[in-house]
Amino acid sequence: MPDFIETLRRRLLELGCPMAQVRRLVQEVADHREDLKQAALAEGLAEAEAEARANAQLGDPLALAEQMMATLRRASWWGRHFIIGFGVLPLLAVPVLWVLLFFLELALIFALGYGWDLKKLPRADNSIAIHHLQVAVVCAHYIAVAVLTFCFCWLARRAVVNFKWAVIACTICSLYASFSKGTITPHSFQVGLCWTPDWIVTAIPFLIAGAIYFFQRRTRQRFLEKVAD
């Protein structure tokens, strides 16, 4: 029969519980199990019987893991309202993305020494300066999308919701990001929609989600190997 604690640990990890949380929960359940066993021993039960009773009181480790995850999910707003959080809020995050992008551009212009006077922006004949600014604006757009995507993945992880919700949020971010654009031209800069998708920015949310997924999988695998040793 597989060890109760080991089964619980595996199931929690399979359900996407963060590593630090798994360590703590498993440690505390192990302590709890020991307390139940000691109570049974104090009642005069034999070692094996006490252990069996402690396991019976804790119930099925798989069901316990599910209950624990449900409690963890209920504990956060994102866990309770995952449809709104990961299915609807990314739609509203687009204006936020645009505002973020707008301020990034402003900060960039300010940092490059042009102050707040748009008339001081490079003249059309200074193509190198314009090119540099355009590259910087595009990078700011990419960074804004990446930050937004990372936030949704992190929130999904923290709220211990199924990873598919992070993917849904990433898909929405990707669709919007691919059709939104920030451009800079002499004497002006614009943030808005465009009909030609930018495939790089479309891919960014999926790349981030994929990287996080594989990183988590690898960390989980290593953790299980370490525990098994």
Added chain:
Amino acid sequence: MKKTNPSFLNGVPELLVLRLLACREMYGYQIVEEIRAQTREALSFGEGCIYPYLHYLEAEKQVSSRRREVEGRSRNYYKLTVRGRKRLDELTTEWKRVTTGVALLMEGQHA
């Protein structure tokens, strides 16, 4: 709480845990046992299910925890914080308001 506890008890676990921790520092097993004993088994947490709940309260800064060794056993002990005490006061006031209302209605039905 156990599945058998009706849904109108939502929020009660928080009140019970905070109330118990207001008296003294306790660990998970102790809290489960105390709830069972003090409510004469009317209410009980599923064994092990209290921990995610305690972690939530800790994340909300209503309780704090520390690893402590007592009589050769090392366990996580939880205690109430200032924020937890405020929350307990709010929940207690709310609970009294609800129970008074329900009691009045029940008395009215018997009359």
